[in-house]
Amino acid sequence: MEEINALFHGFSVALSPFNLMLMFIGVILGVIIGVLPGLGGANGIAILLPLTFTMPPTSAIIMLSCIYWGALFGGAITSILFNIPGEPWSVATTFDGYPMAQQGRAGEALTAAFTSSFIGAFVAVVMITFLAPLIAKFALKFGSPEFFSVYFLTFCSFIGMGKGSPWKTLAAMMFGFALASVGMDSMTGQQRLNFGSMELVRGFDFLIAVIGLFGIGEILISMEEGLSFSGSSARIDPKVVIATWKKLPKYWMTSLRSCLVGCWMGITPGGATPASFMSYGLAKRMSRDGEKFGTGQVEGVIAPETAAHAAGTSALLPMLSLGIPGSPTAAVLLGGLLIWGLQPGPLLFVEKKDFVWGLIASMYLGNIAGLIIVLTCVPLFAAILRIPFSIIAPVIIVICVIGAYTVHSAIFEVWLMLAFGVIGYVFKKLDYPMAPMVLALVLGKGAEDSFRNAIKGSQGDFSVFFANGLVGSIMTLGLVMLLWPLVNKLRGKA
């Protein structure tokens, strides 16, 4: 019951008028970001990060996490009304959401999407409330080998869960690690791999990479497709909301299953995107109306949306309790925490109780705020999408440039961001996954330090990674994930 008390304390922190205002601003900004092409949760937060430096950390993280909830909600609007997934995790929502909108059931689809998003997020937050402190307490006993094993599992999961070529996933991920190693060696203080460049001593900041890869890269992709938005009109009638809500309990099984898929994929860093596809696929296979999926089934909207939100939210669990984020957006939030001098990880729960529980409480409130805002303001957000691309595109590029500049106040970094944009475009077209690359760039130093400390302690003996039951089983699980594509291939041949 300790958690309940702490949570109520958290509510008292989060419920100040200033924080509530930030919550609403955050959600609105987040939905706008989610609706716009080229801006998403990860790079949107990366760009807005410098603006929060003057705020108290708790307020700042509340606003930033609310941007994230908003972005998660926003993806559904574009998918359903315009058949354009604003975010990768809402691709699966277009399958049934857009047909529903074409049949004039846009209100029903949107209500179902928002409500199930809310339910997914809510279940994930409840899980975080009770599980995060436990994991953090447990992780206090972790040494370097244990931490390395968690990093190892994180990255191996990408290979095991990835859909494309495991070799490409591996190359993209290691590219991230390689870039992370440029600059200062944190253990010896030695400069390394900067090839004589003073600019590169700072290393490659992942915020720059995130802004370029997801921002400029996305704009280039949209440009190539020659985007023209044509969408259904959007207004949500309160009567439709009530009618849809009455229908939803019928699909409790789908919701529950999607929550589980989402939570699982969020904690192990599969992420929201595969979670939404997996959940859609499962719902299609298990539903009685499975064959009708794709023609405008409410269930086909509920499944991916619930899972995407559950995954997006639970990605914060390993970020908070272990300091190891489960998604690029969680990684950006982690970057923010580091800038405010807060080291995420098990100690955070002991030393910064106010902050942690304020954040967790704000997850509950932020999602309620989000649900209210999206249900009432859909026409407004849909109008943003009708702004022609030739106005949106230069404005987003300007925002990306400003965002990249503010990271270190260096123009070199802006050029770097542009280069990452081109890399992002090529990676996307050739199916090199970007999420593992970004996470490797963020976690590279931490993974390296824990690895080096571990083998330093053992005098170079690698058996330290299997020295006790805990580290051994996490490593073994990681190896299973790593070899999973191979196992699958062999099974396919047999």
Added chain:
Amino acid sequence: MKPEQEAETGDRPVATNRTMEIVVAGLFLLFGLTFCIASYQLGSGWSDDGPQSGYFPFYINVIILIASAVTLAQAIMGKTSRPRDAFVSVGQLRQIMAVLLPAALYVLGVQLFGIYLSSAVYITLFMVWLGKYSWGKSAALGISISVAVYFMFEVWFKVSLHKGSWFDPLSLFGL
């Protein structure tokens, strides 16, 4: 040129997926090799106080070399996805360059003249050139966005943005 012919040249691929796969895998190999050598020179072995600076990067880049070699081999054998399809067509590349090149010029402008003037000019030209809007409308939007950014960053949040290394137009306004 007739419209159909125009469409034909527009659809012609600049490169196939297979070619691009080979190029990208090749670049990865080059990157991995450079980093491997640099890590080796840095010291990729073991010293008295544990692994040296280049130890971890060295093996990371060895993995890049292995993974990209496999992708390269797969690409050459045509086993990557949709090898014959166009990676990008002439028309698409033209569209992309129409965004990318001005963006690069814009960043150059930011470097020389600061963010505010460059952003206003960039948004205006983009709208006139690609959006076929009138000069008045475009300039109005470009300038108002720049002014809004100025107030948001310099005044409200007290974050200083780049002022231009060659000439700072804001100095004309005494700012």
